[in-house]
Amino acid sequence: MNDINAKLVNVSDKKKRKEIIKSREKELKKEFTDKLTNLSIYQGKVLMKLIYRETGNNCYEIIDEYKGFISAAFWQGVAVLFGSNLKQTYEAKGKDLEMEKM
Secondary structure (H helix, E strand, O other): OHHHHHHHHOOOOHHHHHHHHHHHHHHHHHHHHHHHHOOOHHHHHHHHHHHHHHHOOOHHHHHHHHHOHHHHHHHHHHHHHOOOOOOOOOOOOOOOHHHHHO
């Protein structure tokens, strides 16, 4: 993810930025779609917490930054339908202490 961030920081042209994001998104979908579609809801929630732990951003913020507010709001709605929340955080010394021990 750092490579794309480094490329995007140096790109001031919005069109070029979108091309880079779209290209990287295509690569990531090809690599991870099968693995992610087979996750249970619980596993998806754990993955979102781990993403927050590693990046410092929740999934909603990441989607909002790269895909825009409308897309982030849509996926937040889908997450809520399945009993989750893209805006969840990771509390290493609180409710997520068990995951931290693993």
